[in-house]
Amino acid sequence: MTATPVLVLLDHAADGTLRPPVRELLTLARELAGDAGVQGVWAGDEDVAAAVPALAAQGVTTVHRLATDTDVHLSAVLADGLEAALAASGAALVLLVSSFENKEAAARLAVRTGAGVVTDVDGLEVQAGRVVAHKTVLAGTWTTRCAVSAPTAVVTVKANSVVAQDAAAPSSPQVVDLPVEVRASSTRVRLVERTELAGSGRPDLGSAHVVVVGGRGTEGDFSAVEELADVLGGAVGATRVATDEGWIGHDAQIGQTGVTVSPRLYVGAGVSGAVHHRGGMQASGTIVAVNSDPDAPIFEIADFGVVGDLFAVLPQAAAELRRLQG
Amino acid sequence: MRIVVCVKFVPDIQSDRQLGPDGRVVRDGGDGTLNELDENAVEAALALAEEHDGHVVVLTVGPDDAVDAVRKGLQMGADEAVHVLDDAVAGSDAIGTATVLAAAVRHLGADAPVDLVLTGMAGLDGLTSLLPAALAEALDLPALPLASTLAVDPAVGTVTVTRRLDHATETLSADLPVLVSVTDGLNEPRYPNFKGIMAARKKPVTTLTLADLGVDPGTVGAAGARTEVLEAAARPPREDRVLLTDTGDAGTRLAAWLVERKLV
Ligand SMILES: Cc1cc2nc3c(=O)[nH]c(=O)nc-3n(C[C@H](O)[C@H](O)[C@H](O)COP(=O)(O)OP(=O)(O)OC[C@H]3O[C@@H](n4cnc5c(N)ncnc54)[C@H](O)[C@@H]3O)c2cc1C
Numbered sequence: 001m002t003a004t005p006v007l008v009l010l011d012h013a014a015d016g017t018l019r020p021p022v023r024e025l026l027t028l029a030r031e032l033a034g035d036a037g038v039q040g041v042w043a044g045d046e047d048v049a050a051a052v053p054a055l056a057a058q059g060v061t062t063v064h065r066l067a068t069d070t071d072v073h074l075s076a077v078l079a080d081g082l083e084a085a086l087a088a089s090g091a092a093l094v095l096l097v098s099s100f101e102n103k104e105a106a107a108r109l110a111v112r113t114g115a116g117v118v119t120d121v122d123g124l125e126v127q128a129g130r131v132v133a134h135k136t137v138l139a140g141t142w143t144t145r146c147a148v149s150a151p152t153a154v155v156t157v158k159a160n161s162v163v164a165q166d167a168a169a170p171s172s173p174q175v176v177d178l179p180v181e182v183r184a185s186s187t188r189v190r191l192v193e194r195t196e197l198a199g200s201g202r203p204d205l206g207s208a209h210v211v212v213v214g215g216r217g218t219e220g221d222f223s224a225v226e227e228l229a230d231v232l233g234g235a236v237g238a239t240r241v242a243t244d245e246g247w248i249g250h251d252a253q254i255g256q257t258g259v260t261v262s263p264r265l266y267v268g269a270g271v272s273g274a275v276h277h278r279g280g281m282q283a284s285g286t287i288v289a290v291n292s293d294p295d296a297p298i299f300e301i302a303d304f305g306v307v308g309d310l311f312a313v314l315p316q317a318a319a320e321l322r323r324l325q326g
Numbered sequence: 327m328r329i330v331v332c333v334k335f336v337p338d339i340q341s342d343r344q345l346g347p348d349g350r351v352v353r354d355g356g357d358g359t360l361n362e363l364d365e366n367a368v369e370a371a372l373a374l375a376e377e378h379d380g381h382v383v384v385l386t387v388g389p390d391d392a393v394d395a396v397r398k399g400l401q402m403g404a405d406e407a408v409h410v411l412d413d414a415v416a417g418s419d420a421i422g423t424a425t426v427l428a429a430a431v432r433h434l435g436a437d438a439p440v441d442l443v444l445t446g447m448a449g450l451d452g453l454t455s456l457l458p459a460a461l462a463e464a465l466d467l468p469a470l471p472l473a474s475t476l477a478v479d480p481a482v483g484t485v486t487v488t489r490r491l492d493h494a495t496e497t498l499s500a501d502l503p504v505l506v507s508v509t510d511g512l513n514e515p516r517y518p519n520f521k522g523i524m525a526a527r528k529k530p531v532t533t534l535t536l537a538d539l540g541v542d543p544g545t546v547g548a549a550g551a552r553t554e555v556l557e558a559a560a561r562p563p564r565e566d567r568v569l570l571t572d573t574g575d576a577g578t579r580l581a582a583w584l585v586e587r588k589l590v
């Protein structure tokens with residue numbers, strides 16, 4: 001399979017800039033593709049020009065811009081586009097950032113093309129011509145290696161799985177329009193409305209390298225959590241209790257039914273570590289917990305645990321970090 | 327309105343879950359349960375059935391014990407249950423499971439048309455969330471995934487959902503028949519009451535094999551799987567862990583530790 005290019009879906013923001021995990025996927029794709037090269041798929045009306053410098057730095061050779069009048073936010077239409085890009089590129093491996101909408105497209109692509117699909121992967125290699133994916137399962141407590149036996153592999157990769165690096169030599173990516181034949185059945189769903197969420201000014205939660213999380217223990221006062229997040233350059237997350245209470249938006253919920261995060265550093269403050277929450281964060285690199293209850297389950301998985309009051313510990317840590325950083 | 331709810335039997339997430347060397351979840355009888363997130367799908371079906379005079383079928387594909395998952399659905403108030411049970415299903419990946427579920431939904435559709443297929447947002451075992459879209463594709467049904475609100479207008483046959491994604495919120499609609507996956511934010515699942523538990527004993531549970539569904543065993547299960555687990559291992563415990571009680575300087579010590587570990 002190394003003799004064929006690797007295809008990467010180029011998730012991007014409304015202004016056309018690549019989502020940060022895409023650079024990680026491109027880095028991974030380059031390692032796997034070798035001389036066959038990395039090709040991208042651009043889905044959406046946004047101007048690809050904004051992304052071209054980053055794509056060049058990553059050594060992308062060709063970008064297939066899906067040409068269709070229908071809305072590619074519909075997962076069936078995106079699957080139509082990916083199917084066309086697979087054929088046009090001759091790729092045997094497609095990489096997508098792990099997100100609910102990309103998993104929808106991945107599932108459809110697999111049913112249509114006979115591809116094997118693996119989701120939420122944190123590492124990939126090629127062994128004896130087969131794609132082998134690494135993933136952690138059961139709330140981050142087990143690691144598995146899983147081989148794709150079908151000729152084509154569709155893999156969704158978690159953010160923060162790879163350290164993004166530029167190619168040794170930049171490329172000049174060719175942008176080619178790829179006509180997409182949209183199946184009649186793909187447009188039976190109507191996208192009545194779509195509202196892009198306004199950015200928080202902080203890193204994106206799903207892909208941030210550092211995440212500071214507040215739970216019920218904050219009693220609705222997130223100032224200490226936000227202050228530490230800002231010193232660490234991190235994103236702010238929350239438990240479901242905190243989002244249900246309306247202390248912070250629903251999009252900040254981390255856990256099995258919220259956002260799955262695996263940052264280099266997770267800090268939980270006033271978070272008990274309920275199993276539903278752990279399912280969305282236990283694969284984090286380093287886990288720090290600040291909780292006033294020594295029996296809180298989060299201490300079972302913490303690398304650095306402080307039994308104490310978050311309103312004392314967090315501001316002191318933030319002040320000391322500012323001092324150390326000069 | 328005829329509604330089919332797909333429910334999964336999964337190991338209880340509060341239990342100590344283990345994988346075998348083949349990567350399959352070890353099922354020690356007794357610690358399995360109806361996937362918690364599928365309770366929201368059953369609740370949605372029951373609420374719609376009450377409103378629109380509907381009939382609710384709970385459907386599972388799984389081993390012997392999986393019948394517990396559909397029984398719980400019956401106790402909550404579903405009208406009938408279907409359990410697809412066949413040794414050849416073992417080791418299916420999401421696509422194989424979708425093939426079997428699609429055949430079962432078609433089988434049910436032969437009696438009377440199925441208007442709505444409901445699923446949970448994810449199985450709490452693998453959190454793969456592949457099945458709903460794969461099933462919609464296999465059934466050639468429009469899919470409205472991740473509904474956090476759900477409205478059905480039976481007069482015109484239109485279903486509308488809203489959903490929250492990482493970077494956007496969306497409103498989607500489609501005409502019946504459709505497949506909808508629901509989030510845990512959609513509703514508060516009811517608990518089976520005594521009456522429901524007693525009534526469930528008299529409700530029919532149909533067991534079907536792949537032969538009954540006309541599914542070629544070679545296309546599903548381990549034989550048809552397009553992925554193969556090579557290895558599974560418990561993650562080693564975290565090392566060099568620090569646990570301290572704050573006596574006034576824990577914040578400072580935390581900062582120093584983060585710097586030492588090069589995490590800032
Ligand atoms: C189907 C289902 C899905 C769910 N999905 C999710 C999910 O995706 N994400 C999620 O987070 N939850 C989820 N939950 C809820 C989950 O089960 C827990 O209820 C929730 O995670 C608990 O949130 P918490 O840690 O903020 O609150 P609590 O469990 O109440 O813990 C608060 C902690 O704060 C500590 N504390 C109090 N004051 C202070 C202080 N001043 N300083 C330091 N510590 C303090 C307390 O000791 C306590 O340990 C789900 C539940 C269900 C049933």
Ligand SMILES: Nc1ncnc2c1ncn2[C@@H]1O[C@H](COP(=O)(O)O)[C@@H](O)[C@H]1O
Binds near residue numbers: 332387448449454455
């Ligand atoms: N074996 C199964 N039997 C019935 N329904 C299933 C099965 N597997 C998955 N589902 C449904 O598909 C949803 C998503 O599951 P998954 O793709 O495994 O995360 C679940 O919430 C169930 O509604």
